[in-house]
Amino acid sequence: MESGYGRSVLCSHVQCGRSAANRQQDGLAIIVLLNLANGGTLASGEPLTNEQYSASSSRPTTGTINLTAPASTTVTYSTHFPHHSSTLRTTTSTSPPDLLTSAASRRRRPQKRKRPERKPPSSEEDRSEEEDGDVKTKSDASPKALECPPLGLESLRVRDNQLQASSFQRAGLGPHRGRLNIQSGIEEGDLYDGAWCARYEDQNQWLEVDAIQLTVFTGVILQGRSSIWSWDWVETYKVQLSNDSINWVTCKNGTQDMIFTGNRDMYTPVLGVLPVPTAARFLRINPLSWFVNGTICLRAEILGCSVHDPSEGQRDEGDSGSNEGLDFRHHNYMEMRKLMKAVSEQCPDITRIYTIGRSYNGLKLYVMEISDNPGKHELGEPEFRYVAGMHGNEVLGRELVLNLMQYMCREYKRGNQRIVRLVTETRIHLLPSMNPDGYEAAYEKGSELSGWALGRYSVEGIDLNHNFPELNNILWDAQEVAAGQGGDGKSKVPNHYIPIPEYYTKEEAVVAPETRAVISWMQDIPFVLSANLHGGELVVVYPHDCTRDWAPREETPSPDNGFFRWLATVYASTNLAMANPDRRMCHYDDFQATRNIINGGAWHTVPGSMSDFSYMHTNCFEVTVELSCDKYPHASELPGEWENNKESLLIYMEQVHRGIKGVVRDKTTKRGLADAIIKVEDHDHDIRTGSPPNTRTPEDSLSTRTPEDTADGDYWRLLNPGEYRVAAWAEGYYPAARRCRVGMEARATPCDISLVKTPLLRLKEIRAAGGKIPQDLQLRLRALRLRKLRATTRVLNQRRHRQQQQQQERRRREEEEGERKA
Numbered sequence: 036m037e038s039g040y041g042r043s044v045l046c047s048h049v050q051c052g053r054s055a056a057n058r059q060q061d062g063l064a065i066i067v068l069l070n071l072a073n074g075g076t077l078a079s080g081e082p083l084t085n086e087q088y089s090a091s092s093s094r095p096t097t098g099t100i101n102l103t104a105p106a107s108t109t110v111t112y113s114t115h116f117p118h119h120s121s122t123l124r125t126t127t128s129t130s131p132p133d134l135l136t137s138a139a140s141r142r143r144r145p146q147k148r149k150r151p152e153r154k155p156p157s158s159e160e161d162r163s164e165e166e167d168g169d170v171k172t173k174s175d176a177s178p179k180a181l182e183c184p185p186l187g188l189e190s191l192r193v194r195d196n197q198l199q200a201s202s203f204q205r206a207g208l209g210p211h212r213g214r215l216n217i218q219s220g221i222e223e224g225d226l227y228d229g230a231w232c233a234r235y236e237d238q239n240q241w242l243e244v245d246a247i248q249l250t251v252f253t254g255v256i257l258q259g260r261s262s263i264w265s266w267d268w269v270e271t272y273k274v275q276l277s278n279d280s281i282n283w284v285t286c287k288n289g290t291q292d293m294i295f296t297g298n299r300d301m302y303t304p305v306l307g308v309l310p311v312p313t314a315a316r317f318l319r320i321n322p323l324s325w326f327v328n329g330t331i332c333l334r335a336e337i338l339g340c341s342v343h344d345p346s347e348g349q350r351d352e353g354d355s356g357s358n359e360g361l362d363f364r365h366h367n368y369m370e371m372r373k374l375m376k377a378v379s380e381q382c383p384d385i386t387r388i389y390t391i392g393r394s395y396n397g398l399k400l401y402v403m404e405i406s407d408n409p410g411k412h413e414l415g416e417p418e419f420r421y422v423a424g425m426h427g428n429e430v431l432g433r434e435l436v437l438n439l440m441q442y443m444c445r446e447y448k449r450g451n452q453r454i455v456r457l458v459t460e461t462r463i464h465l466l467p468s469m470n471p472d473g474y475e476a477a478y479e480k481g482s483e484l485s486g487w488a489l490g491r492y493s494v495e496g497i498d499l500n501h502n503f504p505e506l507n508n509i510l511w512d513a514q515e516v517a518a519g520q521g522g523d524g525k526s527k528v529p530n531h532y533i534p535i536p537e538y539y540t541k542e543e544a545v546v547a548p549e550t551r552a553v554i555s556w557m558q559d560i561p562f563v564l565s566a567n568l569h570g571g572e573l574v575v576v577y578p579h580d581c582t583r584d585w586a587p588r589e590e591t592p593s594p595d596n597g598f599f600r601w602l603a604t605v606y607a608s609t610n611l612a613m614a615n616p617d618r619r620m621c622h623y624d625d626f627q628a629t630r631n632i633i634n635g636g637a638w639h640t641v642p643g644s645m646s647d648f649s650y651m652h653t654n655c656f657e658v659t660v661e662l663s664c665d666k667y668p669h670a671s672e673l674p675g676e677w678e679n680n681k682e683s684l685l686i687y688m689e690q691v692h693r694g695i696k697g698v699v700r701d702k703t704t705k706r707g708l709a710d711a712i713i714k715v716e717d718h719d720h721d722i723r724t725g726s727p728p729n730t731r732t733p734e735d736s737l738s739t740r741t742p743e744d745t746a747d748g749d750y751w752r753l754l755n756p757g758e759y760r761v762a763a764w765a766e767g768y769y770p771a772a773r774r775c776r777v778g779m780e781a782r783a784t785p786c787d788i789s790l791v792k793t794p795l796l797r798l799k800e801i802r803a804a805g806g807k808i809p810q811d812l813q814l815r816l817r818a819l820r821l822r823k824l825r826a827t828t829r830v831l832n833q834r835r836h837r838q839q840q841q842q843q844e845r846r847r848r849e850e851e852e853g854e855r856k857a
């Protein structure tokens with residue numbers, strides 16, 4: 036690159052939007068130091084990172100720890116520090132508890148637990164619609180320097196070769212590791228360590244960023260080193276600028292060199308604003324002092340506007356325009372609500388907004404339903420869901436889901452055949468924000484200053500992805516016991532619809548209201564397929580998430596491993612960011628080696644995850660998608676992220692139409708049978724036909740289903756291509772089986788099964804109706820009784836015979852004994 040920009044450009048006042056002009060008028064050079072309380076506290080769903088660990092160890096104990104409820108405690112498991120001393124995994128209840136759907140019990144809060152003060156839920160509702168648009172977001176008050184976007188050290192838009200340093204300790208601490216929020220590997224001396232660290236401890240060290248093009252630099256964000264072994268951060272530093280990386284000018288505050296204030300801990304990002312926005316190509320961070328017991332280490336992000344397009348970076352401030360007409364910006368709760376409402380008004384025929392409950396702070400969990408007949412389950416039409424924002428600070432999924440609803444509405448109206456087909460053949464549910472409280476906390480600090488963990492947890496400090504009942508080990512233990520009893524005992528243990536254990540339904544169980552709401556939702560709607568959208572990595576994770584016997588990390592495939600791998604591959608191979616062969620790894624895990632998919636257990640165990648629960652407790656298959664290296668991408672990244680994910684989001688939904696589908700019916704009456712079990716040969720995981728919804732009280736009822744549209748008896752069994760023997764079984768009916776072939780195309784093979792009532796059920800029904808028993812039934816019942824009697828007699832005779840043999844044997848042995856003694 037040429038170095039032709041004259042030195043005169045340096046430290047000249049190039050306008051960077053309104054903000055620069057304002058600042059010039061003020062004539063003030065200010066350093067804005069934001070000392071952020073790190074809100075991220077306890078452990079993680081992604082591997083426990085150093086930041087989260089450090090934060091958790093210093094955290095006040097507001098989130099209570101319930102030792103009798105391991106799956107729902109706020110202390111969670113991790114690759115690094117597994118602690119699972121107290122476990123109670125054997126209690127089971129035979130039926131799904133009412134607690135989860137009872138509004139009364141929901142209002143009754145456990146008294147032992149000390150909870151943070153709860154905001155009155157009404158506050159949000161009292162506001163009129165007009166006020167919605169005027170709600171001032173707190174981030175409006177954030178420093179003007181933030182109006183220029185980050186160069187992309189965190190997002191990896193700045194490539195490794197754009198980062199240089201005066202020196203570095205070793206390869207794993209090179210300049211390419213000096214990126215905001217980068218996470219270190221766990222081994223000491225790791226190749227993927229958590230910062231740039233200088234080799235020498237003097238004031239001549241620097242980290243240099245080449246912006247490649249002339250850029251108006253407005254600020255520097257500094258963060259300490261991510262490490263579990265040492266504490267290192269830079270406390271003060273200077274900033275130098277250059278156009279050619281040879282001649283450097285130090286940023287001044289008036290006539291003096293500007294001394295920027297850096298960090299006081301390892302994980303809180305601190306913003307340093309340049310007194311005067313300055314155009315240059317290269318920027319150096321030059322540490323002056325550092326933590327007394329540590330050394331020179333830092334992670335950074337640089338803020339700057341491109342000179343060629345000074346308006347860049349302001350696009351997110353209110354401008355919702357884009358060539359696709361989608362609203363690319365971060366939407367807080369009120370803005371999200373407004374957007375959803377607008378979409379629903381644009382497409383009233385195919386949308387419906389409903390809520391599934393409230394967050395701890397009383398924010399509603401809104402769902403957008405998209406279907407040609409909103410509000411109804413239609414016979415033979417599968418139900419799909421996307422859940423985003425379970426971790427409040429992993430915000431990309433929320434925006435993608437909002438983009439998706441806008442896109443589907445618009446394309447449906449345009450007659451886009453692919454979208455029309457999806458909408459008419461599928462009932463789609465989109466939950467953009469499962470943890471709205473956490474989101475609001477992260478949103479207040481914004482994309483660059485929220486750090487790595489602020490807003491991840493619920494207000495109570497609960498990690499929602501560890502908060503579902505852990506059913507895996509309950510099933511595996513039961514299978515082990517059954518297998519120990521010999522024979523085909525294992526096949527007698529139900530391999531699906533595992534009931535929620537007793538402890539989980541107790542009052543003192545630490546279960547977040549957000550988790551309860553989602554569980555009720557899952558029990559209410561016969562979902563077939565789902566994805567749980569996260570951030571902070573680039574990989575698709577498939578069940579099981581929880582390993583056997585609490586191993587910290589172990590490949591733990593489910594009986595549907597093949598199909599789950601297919602699902603994960605469908606998303607990962609169409610995602611432009613993941614599929615890019617030139618991408619570098621986000622932090623320290625190389626997921627490209629496994630084609631950007633991984634088994635949850637093989638990554639790190641997560642007991643009580645949503646996807647395991649979904650698979651074990653309902654018919655619904657779910658994978659977890661880690662959407663981006665950066666948990667909270669800057670708004671300017673959103674159009675690109677939509678492009679990265681658009682095809683993946685659509686094609687993944689289309690997978691709900693794979694495998695077989697059908698209706699299980701009574702052969703005589705043709706009525707659909709609810710709760711019939713579908714068994715597929717060589718797949719140790721059954722599914723069931725549609726069952727009646729839970730009875731819900733009006734307050735919590737979101738009228739997702741009404742009693743008359745239940746008992747359809749329809750089912751979906753996701754399967755890879757092949758030929759399968761499919762058996763159906765329902766109480767009071769003889770089982771029946773047939774063969775069904777699944778092709779390569781994404782269209783479910785119809786596979787209806789009719790069942791014949793057993794004479795006993797017929798008898799019961801006739802008696803209940805007070806009718807007369809017809810002769811044919813009388814004869815059949817008599818024959819049945821006779822057969823049963825014969826069978827019983829045979830069993831009794833066999834048993835008697837065995838006993839006789841045993842007695843003879845005993846007698847023989849006693850005689851032998853007697854002879855020997857004699």
Ligand SMILES: [Zn+2]
Nearest residue numbers: 080426569570
């Ligand atoms: Zn997450």
